Amino acid sequence: MTLHPEDLRVRQLGERRYDSPLADLLSTKQTSPHYVAEGDRVLLEDTVSMLAGHGLPSDQVPSFEAAGPRRKIYFDPANVTAGVLTCGGLCPGLNNVIRGLVQELAVHYGVKRIVGFRNGLQGLTAQHRDDTVELTPDAVRDIHTAGGTILGSSRGGQDADEMVDSLVARGIDILFVIGGDGGMRAATFLGAAIRRRGLEISVIGVPKTIDNDLPFTDQSFGFQSAFARATDFISAVAVEAAASPNGVGIVKLMGRHSGFIASYAALAANAADIVLIPEIPFVLGGAEGLLAHVERHVRAKGRVVIVLAEGAGQDLLEDHGLATDASGNLKLGNIGELLKDSITAHLTGAGLAPTIRYIDPSYAVRSIAANAYDSVYCLRLAHAAVHAAMAGCTEAAVARWRRRFVHVPLSLMTSRRNQVDPDGDLWLSVLETTCQPAEFGPARQRERVRAGFC
Numbered sequence: 001m002t003l004h005p006e007d008l009r010v011r012q013l014g015e016r017r018y019d020s021p022l023a024d025l026l027s028t029k030q031t032s033p034h035y036v037a038e039g040d041r042v043l044l045e046d047t048v049s050m051l052a053g054h055g056l057p058s059d060q061v062p063s064f065e066a067a068g069p070r071r072k073i074y075f076d077p078a079n080v081t082a083g084v085l086t087c088g089g090l091c092p093g094l095n096n097v098i099r100g101l102v103q104e105l106a107v108h109y110g111v112k113r114i115v116g117f118r119n120g121l122q123g124l125t126a127q128h129r130d131d132t133v134e135l136t137p138d139a140v141r142d143i144h145t146a147g148g149t150i151l152g153s154s155r156g157g158q159d160a161d162e163m164v165d166s167l168v169a170r171g172i173d174i175l176f177v178i179g180g181d182g183g184m185r186a187a188t189f190l191g192a193a194i195r196r197r198g199l200e201i202s203v204i205g206v207p208k209t210i211d212n213d214l215p216f217t218d219q220s221f222g223f224q225s226a227f228a229r230a231t232d233f234i235s236a237v238a239v240e241a242a243a244s245p246n247g248v249g250i251v252k253l254m255g256r257h258s259g260f261i262a263s264y265a266a267l268a269a270n271a272a273d274i275v276l277i278p279e280i281p282f283v284l285g286g287a288e289g290l291l292a293h294v295e296r297h298v299r300a301k302g303r304v305v306i307v308l309a310e311g312a313g314q315d316l317l318e319d320h321g322l323a324t325d326a327s328g329n330l331k332l333g334n335i336g337e338l339l340k341d342s343i344t345a346h347l348t349g350a351g352l353a354p355t356i357r358y359i360d361p362s363y364a365v366r367s368i369a370a371n372a373y374d375s376v377y378c379l380r381l382a383h384a385a386v387h388a389a390m391a392g393c394t395e396a397a398v399a400r401w402r403r404r405f406v407h408v409p410l411s412l413m414t415s416r417r418n419q420v421d422p423d424g425d426l427w428l429s430v431l432e433t434t435c436q437p438a439e440f441g442p443a444r445q446r447e448r449v450r451a452g453f454c
């Protein structure tokens, strides 16, 4: 995937004519290992060979606009009305982001009117646009200690023009969309509809998802909290499997198309013998298949622990890929149940009747409050989002990229899916830790499309 400078350029609503209330804080700021000055840029790539591969002068290689406060801003804070919504699946840290946005807008920029739209994009329909939550620093003071979102969320599509009508009707100048890939796509269409109508409304995305499937962000907020919680279930199942004859522990974790939660939780628990993720197809039967490996493992060690991303092995299920949810996301078949049944039948047939311990924590990994790391991350993303919006950036998301905070055009945020790279160092760590074979079944020619920036 080749990216050109225009792909990385963030749209600006207009000239920045107002002094920022934060200007004093910025007077001595310059780029350092710990700060990227206004106007400086953050490199897309970070190895010598990748940079050299462009054959371009260093100031022309692909780079992101740095996030952070600007000395001059586009919006007059006294006249700004901001809107906030959360959409898609729950994710630890949603309330932290809401709180961070409100505090930064109100306390530092002096914005007086902040409107919370309820239940995701549904809140922007004509029917629901007046049923809003008034967001003040007092109203959000304690919300970050709880999981979920005080604004509610939803799946399912709405008409972009109807949503723009709602923004106009409510006098919204800035809309913060806290969402996953679907939410970023919706924000992209919303931004485009606003542009077509010549309106000066900034749309800023704050990327969230426990699946970590969004590109151009080191990790999405909530992911760390979710995989930390998932780790507990792996540890539990490992204890159970170890204490049972021919113990088979299986944990099925969320991860529709990306196996990051399964991979990271397996590494954190350091107790898994096999990790199965959507990115790496596997076969059940045959000498190189999963079942034969499970049998060998149980014979050698007396037990086996399998961590499974819910989206793994979907091709093994009948009718896979046929149904979608209201947002157009694939509805998954239950690979956990298939594995449980196949392993039971196979081991019983091999004279190793197993004791199966199967846990599907499902929503339990995402409905929790953010951990300390994610809490900091959410707050800093919220600050970056407010600075971007007040400066007049639009159709952009804020993200952390190679440890720096940057602005990513929404179109880029939705241009691809972040997945575990079978040739990357994360998966190598999983293989080193589990000692499982690189593939179950005949080696296949993997698409190299996934190798890239994430």
Ligand SMILES: Nc1ncnc2c1ncn2[C@@H]1O[C@H](COP(=O)(O)OP(=O)(O)O)[C@@H](O)[C@H]1O
Pocket: 087, 088, 089, 120, 121, 122, 154, 155, 156, 157, 158, 179, 180, 181, 182, 183, 184, 185, 186, 189, 208, 209, 326, 327, 328, 329
């Ligand atoms: N291509 C799209 N165009 C417009 N809206 C979309 C699109 N994809 C998703 N959405 C909307 O974005 C919202 C969030 O999407 P969803 O996939 O449910 O969650 P997430 O944002 O967590 O990925 C939903 O209301 C959905 O209808």
Ligand SMILES: O=P(O)(O)OC[C@H]1O[C@](O)(COP(=O)(O)O)[C@@H](O)[C@@H]1O
Pocket: 088, 089, 090, 155, 180, 181, 182, 208, 209, 210, 211, 254, 255, 256, 310, 325, 329, 366
């Ligand atoms: O919330 P639902 O509709 O049950 O969907 C569950 C899905 O949501 C997720 O938790 C997160 O998905 P999103 O990032 O798209 O919201 C997935 O891991 C899981 O497959």
Ligand SMILES: [Mg+2]
Pocket: 088, 180, 181, 182, 209
């Ligand atoms: Mg999604």
